[in-house]
Amino acid sequence: MSLVKLTSFDLSQEAYLLRSYLESNGIPSYIFDEHTVGMNLFYAQAIGGIRVMVNQNDLEKAKELLDSFLHATLRENDEVITCLACGSENMYYHLKTIRNHKLGILNMAMAFLFTVFPFYGTRHRCKDCGHEQKPT
């Protein structure tokens, strides 16, 4: 039983999400170089990122799961969310920034005065064209 590299990420959060997904489907996986990259993000370029490793025997099944992990569609109430601008199914949840919002300055001032986090709205954002739309 030897370990082989399945994929690598720049952020440990992504590696742990994939690891959880793999292990929930019965494939043990291991994360390498997390702490080295955590010390300095630029080390990710030098050493090839945070590696997700699996057993050689599980590699084919893990590749199939990796593909479904990377190309998952966004669903609500069992319906696939599609972009209203281009029709793509390549959507993700996104926090609407207050930078371009007309009440952004007021929102920032309220957050500063009352020492609370500013209010953000949740949006669906298209990976292909960047279009943002409100969830239904």
Ligand SMILES: [Zn+2]
């Ligand atoms: Zn789009």
